[in-house]
Amino acid sequence: MGIILSLLIAAVVGGVSFGYRTRRHAAFGAGLGLLGGSVILAAMGFCMFDAEAESTEAVLGVTLAAAFAWMFGAGSRAVLDQSGDGKAGGGFGDSEIRTGAYRLGWWWPWLLLSPTLIILVFFLYWPAIQTFRLSTKLTRLGAPRQAERCLGNFSELLVPNPFLVAALPLAAIGVMWGIGLWHRRANPDTWSFGVARTLRPFGIVFLLLALYFIFENENGGYRQIYLNTLIISVGTVALSMIFGLGLAYLSYQHIRGITVYRTLLIWPYAISPPIAGILFFMMFNATGGVVAAVASRWGIDLPDYTQNASLARFTIILASVWKLLGYNLLFFLAGLQTVPRDQIEAAALDGANAWQRFRRIVLPALGPIGFFLLITNLTYSFFDVYGTIDFLTKGAPAGATSVAIYELIRVGVDNGDLGRGAAQSVVLFLAVIGLTAWQFKQSEGRINYGGA
Amino acid sequence: MKRLLGLLAILAMLVAACSSGDSDDGPAATAEDPATIQMWIAFTDDARLGFAEDRAAEFNTNHPEYTVEVTAFDSYNTVFEQAQLAIDEGNPPEIIHFFEAATQEALDAVDADGNPIFKSVTEALDGRTEVLGEPVVLDDVVSAATKYYTIDDQLYSMPWNTSSTTMFSNMGILEAAGISEPPATWAEVEAACEAIMALPDAPSEGCITWPNHGWFYEQSLGQMGADLVNNGNGRDARATEIFLDSPEALSYMQWWSDLEQSGHYVYTGTQRDWDGSSAAFQAQNVAMLIFSSSDTTALTQAGVDNGFDVRSSYMPYNQDMSYEGNLIGGATLWMSNGLNTAEEDGALGFLNYFSNPDNAASWHQLTGYIPITNAAVSQLEGAGWYDESPNSAVASNQLDDAADTPASTGAFVGNFVAIRDVVTAAAEDILVNDVDVKERMGSAQTEAQQLLDDYNELYGE
Structure with a gap:
């Protein structure tokens, strides 16, 4: 029953993602979807539909089948577009190109690529596949045997209600899709287009909200981890980019000794995240901290940041922002040098004030750098923040600063529960992939890389 | 731009220099080199x-x-x-x-x-x-x-x-509050804290502290004669059931929580914070510290260095329960x-x-x-x-005084590190968020039982 349903869904997803311009296209896409869905389900032995499996596991199984169907469908479409339909063109197969390399044979570029490919396969793809495999097991280092968990390591992160798990993300995706459709269909001159355009970037909020409600909320549940990760990453990325840009703009002015200021501002970048943790610990620690000591001399009794969830999160954000600031500043400074001076001068002559010049010329020119920083900062706040947290709060108070990477290292490494740790790292992996893909989609056509 | 790149290169070198850890495990012993x-x-x-x-x-x-x-x-x-x-x-x-x-x-x-x-x-x-x-x-x-x-x-x-868990008292503060001997029971600790915190120059942070570490919880269970797991505390056969919310365990958590509520117990804010709690005692910000006897020499010396008398004594126990003694x-x-x-x-x-x-x-x-x-x-x-x-004699004496029962000997149980994590997380929730002790320990019990079941699924017969 579950198998039939998931394969049906896989076929539909395959057809949609491949493209259904003609009946033959649709049938081929459905076939691809069916193949993708059944490959992954068969590889796992259809375990999620067993009688003893949790019902949320079945929901996850259907999702998995649909995801693979989509990958097969959209992947094949991309390959076909590249090589035949003449839409994109310009790949290796392009017949016009007759450069030297091709006279040596088709294998020549592959040979040159092989060192990179070998490294990628052994150090990236193989461990990644192992992580996926581990995430379906219960296993420990040194254990005489393993136990199969199917999707249990994932389903226990979610609320034990299969209908909620299925319906909420679907509803959110529906809303996102609906807004997108509205945006595309609305007449650009009407107010409704304006509303749709403003709403479009907020579609993700519905998805984030849906995810919040499907993560388990009982003690030790994943919902708190999810919330912490969201607050700390958004806070870190937003503040570090805003302050980074602000400082870069200020230190781009021509003032005497500006190179000294710049060098001093970039400093924190050279310091590793755990050191940032120790520094802020030394400053804000309630017992022997510098800030507390100075404040108490002035008669101010500072609250202990480890006792208050908001303060603790803010301290982590502050330490991470401070750490990222130098890095962002460096790139924004480099970016500012590419802003065309003549345009700024022209704008100034036309009577644009400083803010208008910044908003209309500098900011758009910084788009590519900003987008790059958005991705790297997000990666930092998802992964590298571990060292800071470990030295500053260790997840306190009561888990309020335990983010996804901190929790997965606690479970997988400190407690030796490799399967659960792997499952959590898959969740984090999907989150990063998803967010990056969303950002790429959002920035489509908005970021001007200059040139032709 | 060139200068910026130069700066970048220097920074990159600095970062590389800072992060190149020593992963050298030394030469390995092989069959040819048994030495x-x-x-x-x-x-x-x-x-x-x-x-x-x-x-x-x-x-x-x-x-x-x-x-x-x-x-x-x-x-x-x-x-x-x-x-x-x-x-x-x-x-x-x-x-x-x-x-x-x-x-x-x-x-x-x-x-x-x-x-x-x-x-x-x-x-x-x-x-x-x-x-x-x-x-x-x-x-x-x-x-x-x-x-x-x-x-x-x-x-x-x-x-x-x-080592064992012993208590360290700042006798200067205790004597100022009219207490001549370190408190031996929970009730005596409460009474001593009342007196100490009523002092005009009461210690700045509070009366007593100890790290939020599962070991102290286990010690208290041992004192009260409560097993942590079944099958003779895991010593007769492999443990299969855990008792995190036994009446004895709840009494300890409740006492701890009450002591914190009254402002007498100081929570340093992070789990397993040995350094933080020790520092609070050494700075005379608390009057008493329950700690590992492993630091007896250092803590006594810290008292000498900072001009106060440190007295070590047995870990306080619950006067309303039987006393079987502490474990290692x-x-x-x-x-x-x-x-x-x-x-x-x-x-x-x-x-x-x-x-x-x-x-x-x-x-x-x-x-x-x-x-x-x-x-x-x-x-x-x-x-x-x-x-x-x-x-220096206190830890040995406390251990020699303990009864020879499974509870005061200590538990053998798989996945113990993760189970301790469950206990400290629950304790932190109780101390910081003031949640209900019985309810919170109940959910900790469920979580820990799952960890033990998982472990036994992999290692059990």
Whole structure:
């Protein structure tokens, strides 16, 4: 029953993602979807539909089948577009190109690529596949045997209600899709287009909200981890980019000794995240901290940041922002040098004030750098923040600063529960992939890389 | 732009210089080179790592045919993890330092071929009274450690650093509040705290603190005679059920929570915060500290340095329950399985040299861990050490006073590290978020039982 349903869904997803311009296209896409869905389900032995499996596991199984169907469908479409339909063109197969390399044979570029490919396969793809495999097991280092968990390591992160798990993300995706459709269909001159355009970037909020409600909320549940990760990453990325840009703009002015200021501002970048943790610990620690000591001399009794969830999160954000600031500043400074001076001068002559010049010329020119920083900062706040947290709060108070990477290292490494740790790292992996893909989609056509 | 790039390059070099950690594990012992004995320990501080290195150097001088090499790791978990990886590669260290809570896991762990990764030290000694001329001291280990670590009538590993939980009081503050002896029971602690916090110059942070570590919870259960797990606290057979929310456990959590609510207990804010709680006591920001006896020497000295009298006493107990006494904590030295005779003798010889009466006594004096053999105890008594330093006798006496019951001996249970995490997380929730003790411990119980079930699914018969 579950198998039939998931394969049906896989076929539909395959057809949609491949493209259904003609009946033959649709049938081929459905076939691809069916193949993708059944490959992954068969590889796992259809375990999620067993009688003893949790019902949320079945929901996850259907999702998995649909995801693979989509990958097969959209992947094949991309390959076909590249090589035949003449839409994109310009790949290796392009017949016009007759450069030297091709006279040596088709294998020549592959040979040159092989060192990179070998490294990628052994150090990236193989461990990644192992992580996926581990995430379906219960296993420990040194254990005489393993136990199969199917999707249990994932389903226990979610609320034990299969209908909620299925319906909420679907509803959110529906809303996102609906807004997108509205945006595309609305007449650009009407107010409704304006509303749709403003709403479009907020579609993700519905998805984030849906995810919040499907993560388990009982003690030790994943919902708190999810919330912490969201607050700390958004806070870190937003503040570090805003302050980074602000400082870069200020230190781009021509003032005497500006190179000294710049060098001093970039400093924190050279310091590793755990050191940032120790520094802020030394400053804000309630017992022997510098800030507390100075404040108490002035008669101010500072609250202990480890006792208050908001303060603790803010301290982590502050330490991470401070750490990222130098890095962002460096790139924004480099970016500012590419802003065309003549345009700024022209704008100034036309009577644009400083803010208008910044908003209309500098900011758009910084788009590519900003987008790059958005991705790297997000990666930092998802992964590298571990060292800071470990030295500053260790997840306190009561888990309020335990983010996804901190929790997965606690479970997988400190407690030796490799399967659960792997499952959590898959969740984090999907989150990063998803967010990056969303950002790429959002920035489509908005970021001007200059040139032709 | 050029200058910026130059700056970038310098920064990159700096970062690379800072992050290039030393991952050198030293030369490995192979079959052709039986002389090298690798010892992996979990102490990185100068005092304790230095002690091990000095003993190794002495042993190497006395036995030129052997080279004992000490490698330090930052935690017990790291040592164990690294050792298991080394075992899988067929190149294990001969001696591995591992802590009491993971005894069950050390016994259960197997290599890729399904053989146990450690060999019983008793079995390897096979009744010998000396190895390489070093007298065997394994049979002289004090009863508290023997009692805890004996499995199937033998010691699988050589006990080393062994401590108990003791209380340290700032007698200056206590006497100012009219208290002449450190409180012995929970009720006395409450009364003392009332008096201390009523002082005009009461300690700035509060009255008492101790780290939020599962060990203190286990100690309190042991005192009240409550088993942590079934099957004779995991000693008659593999533990299958855990009792995190027993009435005894709830009484301890409730007392702790009430003490925090009244402002007497100071929570430093992070779990397992040994340094933070010790610092609060040393700065005289709290009057009393429940801690590991392993720091007796350092804490007493800190009092001398900062001008206050530190008195060590037994860990306070619940006066409304029976008292069975406290258990040990610490770690032992395990010997790898599958060594050849020469390697095994080298390892055994060093282990017995390492804890010979002189060395065991100086280890105790250096730290506050109990003297691990009876001979070391008599030697210290003979030298008048305990008269000179009465605080140092407290841990040994507390352990000797404990009843010989499973509860006061301590539990053997798989996945203990993760189970301790569940306890500390629940405690933190109770202390910080003021949640209901019974409810919170109930959900901790469910979580911990799941961890134990998982463990037994992998290791159980």
